[in-house]
Structures are given as C-alpha cells and as structure tokens.
Amino acid sequence: MADLFSTGSNPDKAEPQGKGPRPLADRLRPKTLAEVIGQSQVLGPEAPLGVMLGSGSLSSLIFWGPPGVGKTTIARLLADETDLHFVQISAIFTGMPDLRKVFESAKMRRANGQGTLLFVDEIHRFNKAQQDGFLPHMEDGTILLVGATTENPSFELNAAVLSRAQVLVLERLSEDELAQMVARAEAEIDRDLPLDPDARAALLEMADGDGRALLNLVEQVAAWKVDAPLGRDALSDRLMRRAAKYDKSGEEHYNLISALHKSVRGSDPDAALYWYARMLEGGEDPRFLARRLTRMAVEDIALADPQAQGICLQAWEAYERLGSPEGELALAQAVIYLALAPKTNAGYMAYNAARRLARDSGSEPPPKHIRNAPTKLMKDQGYGANYAYDHDAEDGFSGQNYFPDGMERPELYAPVERGFERDLKKRMEYFARLRAERSK
Structure with a gap:
C-alpha cells in the first residue's frame, strides 16, 4: 500500500508516459541538480548540499521557501544522486495509518540494502504527534527525511525534528x-x-x-x-495578475509589518508607504494597521512629537467613519507623518527600566513624608510629616526625595536632543540642578 506514495528513484521510470500531452512544467523538469535554475546558495560546490554530496554524506533536511522554487525537484534529484528510493507524501492527505505503512516499506527496503529518501510536502501541517513519529525512523536510518514548508520552521516544526535536520532556505527566483x-x-x-x-x-x-x-x-x-x-x-x-504572496496570519504577515515599522523608525516615508500599500493589497485589515501605527507613535516617536499619537488616533477614527477605500488614505497620511516625525525611545526605555527596578526592589515602602495620613494612628507613625507642598515653594519645586528611603536615586528617563523632547531635556536638567542645590 505504501508504494502508492512511491515514485521510485527516477521520476521518468516511475510514471509511464502515455501518448497524451505533458504539461510544459513536467517536460522541463531538470534531470540533474546541475540543470536546476537558481538556489546556488544551497546547490553550489561550497554550499550545504554541494558539500554534502561531495562528501557522500547527506543528512535529513528541511527546505523552507515560497512556492515554485524547486523544493520537490531538488528532493527528487537528491534521491537520484544518492541512489535512494524516493517516496513522496503530502501532509495534507496523509494520516498516521499511511505513515506507518511508509515506514514499514522503508524498513523492508533497508533490510534489502536500499535506503529511502522520504519527501514530505507541507510538513508543517503535521501535528506534534505526527512529527514525533518521524524521530525513531530518522535516528535508526530507516528514512532520510526531506521536508518542505512555506512557513517558518522555527514556529511550525518540533524542536526535536529541527535538531535532527538541517534547515536550508530556498529563495524566490530572480x-x-x-x-x-x-x-x-x-x-x-x-x-x-x-x-x-x-x-x-x-x-x-x-x-x-x-x-x-x-x-x-x-x-x-x-x-x-x-x-x-x-x-x-x-x-x-x-492574463490575470497573480495575487501577491501574503498570509495574514503567517510568516509574510510578520515580515511586512516589521518592514513597515522599521521604515517608519528609519524616517523613510516612501518605503513606509510602499510596505503599507503591500499589506493593503494583500488584504490586511486596515484596523490592524491603525493599531500598529498607534503603537509606533507611542514606542518610537513618543514625546519627541506628542502630536503623533493624536494623529494616529484621528486617522483611525477617520477610517472607522469613512470605511474603505477613503479611510485608508487617512492612515496613509499618518504613515507619512510618523516617518517624518522626530524619533525617541527614551520614554520606552525609561518605562522598561522602571519595571525592572520595581521587580528588583521588592516591596520597599514609600518614604513616610509622602504617605497620606487619614487617621491619628498614621499621623502618630509619622505619615505625612515634613512633607513639602511644592506649590508653596517660590519656583514650584521642593526638591524632596520621592524614592524609598535608602534607595540610591536612579536615572530612568534620558530625553534626547530631538523634537519636543529637547525641551523636556532642558526641564530635566533644570530640576536636577535645583535638586542638587537643595540637598546641600
């Protein structure tokens, strides 16, 4: 039964050719690895597969790349080059009973002196239990596994499978x-x-x-x-133009939003607009983009331009009121504004530093002078004693300590010399000078 999945080591011998027409893609299928177009980064003499074949030692592999770049063809030709019996299955159509039959046939071939190269298309579609089922047969040499996936193996494949296979990235053809x-x-x-x-x-x-x-x-x-x-x-x-490759829940989704975010951070409005448009053309929900733009305003622009967050929220609201496609223009204008706005991550870094300090300092109480004292007992304990009301100071600044007693004063917020944060930096320096004078 397992041989239903097998094409043998030579595809031309495995499938008898009738008199009917053969598709052009089948007629042009390379007969040797040297005929494969592209993928020199894995097939070249000093590239991973070239070195493996040159040394006569082929390991299990995971081919990661977009559709139509030669994953199946290369796997088939590897079997030819190494005299392994080629078996091809698809994770979409294969269940555990089918896998067991494949493994049994491979064991029988091994007993007769022939190895098996098992090519698993869409391997990421197998669940954890199915992926675990490959491990003993990979370890004892029953099969040499070559998996193909269009998804990031780091997210989709078990660590145990990845530890026993080398991941090779196949690139879209130039x-x-x-x-x-x-x-x-x-x-x-x-x-x-x-x-x-x-x-x-x-x-x-x-x-x-x-x-x-x-x-x-x-x-x-x-x-x-x-x-x-x-x-x-x-x-x-x-001809109908092919839809651009884009999976709203997969690897390409995260690649493109990363490209948009980094283009905004890099102050390149043209690149930012390009990636924004790529995501829209791929069918991305504009609300997701509105949320991410607002995050960029908070994380990368922040107090260097306090208006940036408001611009994003207004664009988001405009989209909700206008809908597509007019509302997407409002978001595009927010993209341009963010890309050209002054940038700072000082607030972001200060927040993270404050969270770390809060975790590390445990449950240190506030100093007594800044605790409220609503009861006599609390007043008797010194709560609120000697608190200096800042508005009573001539310059509106008392300079008192607000950190726990005994804690060395940290410097968390370090504003930069850009945009509005330049003014905040001057204020910080002013208050630091007053604080130093009043601590003498």
Whole structure:
C-alpha cells in the first residue's frame, strides 16, 4: 500500500508516459541538480548540499521557501544522486495509518540494502504527534527525511525534528533566473513567445518569483494565435495578475509589518508607504494597521512629537467613519507623518527600566513624608510629616526625595536632543540642578 506514495528513484521510470500531452512544467523538469535554475546558495560546490554530496554524506533536511522554487525537484534529484528510493507524501492527505505503512516499506527496503529518501510536502501541517513519529525512523536510518514548508520552521516544526535536520532556505527566483526559464521553455517548444520586450518583462513580474507559475503562464501564452507580438497592456488584458504572496496570519504577515515599522523608525516615508500599500493589497485589515501605527507613535516617536499619537488616533477614527477605500488614505497620511516625525525611545526605555527596578526592589515602602495620613494612628507613625507642598515653594519645586528611603536615586528617563523632547531635556536638567542645590 505504501508504494502508492512511491515514485521510485527516477521520476521518468516511475510514471509511464502515455501518448497524451505533458504539461510544459513536467517536460522541463531538470534531470540533474546541475540543470536546476537558481538556489546556488544551497546547490553550489561550497554550499550545504554541494558539500554534502561531495562528501557522500547527506543528512535529513528541511527546505523552507515560497512556492515554485524547486523544493520537490531538488528532493527528487537528491534521491537520484544518492541512489535512494524516493517516496513522496503530502501532509495534507496523509494520516498516521499511511505513515506507518511508509515506514514499514522503508524498513523492508533497508533490510534489502536500499535506503529511502522520504519527501514530505507541507510538513508543517503535521501535528506534534505526527512529527514525533518521524524521530525513531530518522535516528535508526530507516528514512532520510526531506521536508518542505512555506512557513517558518522555527514556529511550525518540533524542536526535536529541527535538531535532527538541517534547515536550508530556498529563495524566490530572480527575474534573471525566470528569464532563463523562459528561454529554456522557448527552446522546448521551438518558438519564441509572441511578446515584445516590455510584455516579456511584465510576464516575469506576474510570476512573482514562482517558477511553476511562470511555466504555466508561458504555456498559456504559447498557445495564443496572434499576428504580431503583444505589448504589456495586451498581455495584462489576457492574463490575470497573480495575487501577491501574503498570509495574514503567517510568516509574510510578520515580515511586512516589521518592514513597515522599521521604515517608519528609519524616517523613510516612501518605503513606509510602499510596505503599507503591500499589506493593503494583500488584504490586511486596515484596523490592524491603525493599531500598529498607534503603537509606533507611542514606542518610537513618543514625546519627541506628542502630536503623533493624536494623529494616529484621528486617522483611525477617520477610517472607522469613512470605511474603505477613503479611510485608508487617512492612515496613509499618518504613515507619512510618523516617518517624518522626530524619533525617541527614551520614554520606552525609561518605562522598561522602571519595571525592572520595581521587580528588583521588592516591596520597599514609600518614604513616610509622602504617605497620606487619614487617621491619628498614621499621623502618630509619622505619615505625612515634613512633607513639602511644592506649590508653596517660590519656583514650584521642593526638591524632596520621592524614592524609598535608602534607595540610591536612579536615572530612568534620558530625553534626547530631538523634537519636543529637547525641551523636556532642558526641564530635566533644570530640576536636577535645583535638586542638587537643595540637598546641600
């Protein structure tokens, strides 16, 4: 039964070819690792797979990368290069009974002197118990596991599996690499695509780094009967542009919000607007963006520009009143304002330092002179005694100590020389000077 999942070590031998048409992507499938386009960072002579193959020692692997970059192809060719029996399963369609059959077949092959490379597509979709099921078979050499995932393995895979496998990052294909793929496709079909140079560039953009998607587009374009090469607009009319890769709950979500936040922090309004637009185009909830913009105002701008937080809240309210798409313009203006505002994290750092000091100092009580004394007993205990009412001081500043008795005065808030916080720094220095004078 497990052999239903097996394609053998050679895909051309494993699947008898009938007389029906074969998809272009299948016809162009590389026969050797040297034919693979892209991924030199893992396949080069000094790269991880190149070194493993050169030394004759292949370990279990996790391929992490976007769709259409060669994860399945490379796994299949690794089996060919190492004379391992290739078995492919998908975590979406495979349950524990199927896995047990796969492992039993692999044990029988091992007893007969042949190893098994088990390729698991979408491995992150297996739950913890299913992932744990691979461990004994990886450890005793029954299988060499090659998993493929589009999600961050750090979040999606068990630490035990990760400790027994090397994670290799496969990257989206560059436009030059996609162009090589188009040239290889044109050689296979023995004619050029009916596109002018601008339309060819648009075709590569539509693929968005996905080689499989590109070949599907090429196959569609090659089938068209046209009298003259098509331009970009004509191509766009005939083909639907692929939606940008974006998962609102996955790795790409966090990558893009990080890019937006760091662009704002880096005072680059153009980059910030770009990432903001990328998230909107991917279907992100504008309310999530409004919340994150407000966080940026609090965390990165703070008292360098006290208006920033209000600008964000007003933009958020404008979105709630206007809805899409008009309300998204209000948020875009908040993005621009935040990017160009003076920046400080002094308040953020002071808050964190205060929390650490509060944890470390335990339950030290306030000094008695700043405790309220609503009862006679408390007054007799010295609560409120010798408290100096600041408004009675000529300059409105008493200079008394407000930290617990015996605690060395810490310096938590250190305002910077930017924006409104420059004025706060002057006030801090003024009060520090008065405090030093009155402590003499």
